[in-house]
Amino acid sequence: MKDREIILNELIGDTTGLSKKERAELIKNKKRELKEAEIRKHTAEREAAEKLKAAQIAEERKSGKRKTLAEITEGRDDYEQDFKVPDDTVVYCENLVKLYKIGDIEVMALQGLDLSVKNGEMVAIIGNSGSGKSTLMNIIGGLDRPTAGRIYVNGINLLKLDDSQMLQYMRETVGFVWQNTARNMIPYLNALDNVKLVMQMAGRLDSNRANELLEIVGLGHRKKSKMHELSGGEQQRVAIAIGLANKPKILLADEPTGAVDTKTTAQIMSVFHRLNSEMGVTVIIVTHDRQLSHMVPRVVTISDGRIGTEFIRREEIDVNSDEMMNATAGHDTGSHIEYGFIDGRRRLFIPEYYLSKVGLHEKCKVGIDVKDGKLELFKPEEDDAL
Numbered sequence: 001m002k003d004r005e006i007i008l009n010e011l012i013g014d015t016t017g018l019s020k021k022e023r024a025e026l027i028k029n030k031k032r033e034l035k036e037a038e039i040r041k042h043t044a045e046r047e048a049a050e051k052l053k054a055a056q057i058a059e060e061r062k063s064g065k066r067k068t069l070a071e072i073t074e075g076r077d078d079y080e081q082d083f084k085v086p087d088d089t090v091v092y093c094e095n096l097v098k099l100y101k102i103g104d105i106e107v108m109a110l111q112g113l114d115l116s117v118k119n120g121e122m123v124a125i126i127g128n129s130g131s132g133k134s135t136l137m138n139i140i141g142g143l144d145r146p147t148a149g150r151i152y153v154n155g156i157n158l159l160k161l162d163d164s165q166m167l168q169y170m171r172e173t174v175g176f177v178w179q180n181t182a183r184n185m186i187p188y189l190n191a192l193d194n195v196k197l198v199m200q201m202a203g204r205l206d207s208n209r210a211n212e213l214l215e216i217v218g219l220g221h222r223k224k225s226k227m228h229e230l231s232g233g234e235q236q237r238v239a240i241a242i243g244l245a246n247k248p249k250i251l252l253a254d255e256p257t258g259a260v261d262t263k264t265t266a267q268i269m270s271v272f273h274r275l276n277s278e279m280g281v282t283v284i285i286v287t288h289d290r291q292l293s294h295m296v297p298r299v300v301t302i303s304d305g306r307i308g309t310e311f312i313r314r315e316e317i318d319v320n321s322d323e324m325m326n327a328t329a330g331h332d333t334g335s336h337i338e339y340g341f342i343d344g345r346r347r348l349f350i351p352e353y354y355l356s357k358v359g360l361h362e363k364c365k366v367g368i369d370v371k372d373g374k375l376e377l378f379k380p381e382e383d384d385a386l
């Protein structure tokens with residue numbers, strides 16, 4: 001193998017007749033070319049090796065030698081029951097409980113939460129601070145484990161995964177976007193390198209895809225910008241590209257618009273819409289920002305670690321319309337139909353708005369009747385508070 005200096009001298013060839021400055025310039029350019037060629041070669045080699053590895057894994061899967069995580073966790077669950085999630089359901093949570101203990105103090109962050117998300121859905125989970133949103137996201141994302149309940153994601157029973165299988169799950173199945181951009185990326189790398197780094201860490205570098213992802217989030221022209229050169233909204237779009245780096249089936253976003261203004265919020269939300277409709281990625285967003293409810297087709301509310309009501313959008317959302325930015329909060333906008341929710345223990349969540357309309361309140365007896373196939377709830381004659 002030839003020494004770098006010798007190769008360099010051969011490459012620049014005869015430099016007689018050039019000034020010292022011109023010669024130095026020539027050497028500098030050649031050195032840069034050499035370095036770039038080396039990087040290209042390394043990248044190509046690594047990508048080829050990774051493709052080979054992926055092909056081997058695919059072959060092993062086909063022949064049954066290597067099992068998918070869903071296959072590994074198939075069968076009886078922690079409750080010793082043969083349980084099967086409906087085919088089109090990509091996230092299934094049943095009676096999820098999360099108990100945190102700090103010294104003698106116990107906090108029930110999730111109190112029997114039920115949630116189903118279908119493949120290809122886009123859903124926002126909206127609730128106040130402390131309602132359990134991040135806890136839920138961390139459990140779906142495999143960063144934390146529930147104290148009790150069932151959780152299946154993409155056919156995988158998360159309770160049955162050991163720590164190393166959980167890491168594999170996190171790399172293969174879910175992508176994360178955090179509010180705090182520092183948690184998503186490395187500040188001194190440029191946008192493209194940040195996306196590539198995540199791919200490399202998962203052993204699946206694909207430069208073309210990294211470039212494509214930045215195009216998809218509308219940052220094709222800022223690929224070489226370092227994080228501090230980008231605005232908050234642009235950083236958040238890089239974060240989305242990073243979240244998608246490993247082709248996750250599900251993108252989880254925890255307060256993705258928490259640190260940006262209204263206009264940027266609408267831009268970020270339209271990126272989520274594009275990913276959802278064009279790439280078929282299931283998107284789950286948790287936020288305290290009620291404004292977002294008008295920008296997603298399905299909204300569920302969360303309070304005290306349980307799912308409350310559901311809102312389903314009446315029509316398809318036009319992501320380019322002004323409506324996305326001008327929407328106002330409240331249940332009377334006509335944009336969504338509001339639904340109650342009966343959980344796994346037949347508990348019905350009724351929004352405060354409806355309760356107060358018929359003079360009901362929390363912890364009171366409620367008259368109940370069926371009329372024309374509809375359930376009626378009303379204030380009984382004597383309303384004895386419990």
Ligand SMILES: Nc1ncnc2c1ncn2[C@@H]1O[C@H](COP(=O)(O)OP(=O)(O)O)[C@@H](O)[C@H]1O
Binds near residue numbers: 108127128129135
């Ligand atoms: N690691 C933890 N240790 C102890 N308590 C926690 C921890 N994480 C969250 N909690 C508590 O659980 C509840 C729900 O928190 P969190 O899921 O972060 O809510 P949100 O994201 O909706 O603001 C809160 O009361 C919070 O203080």
Ligand SMILES: [Mg+2]
Binds near residue numbers: 133134135254
């Ligand atoms: Mg939170």
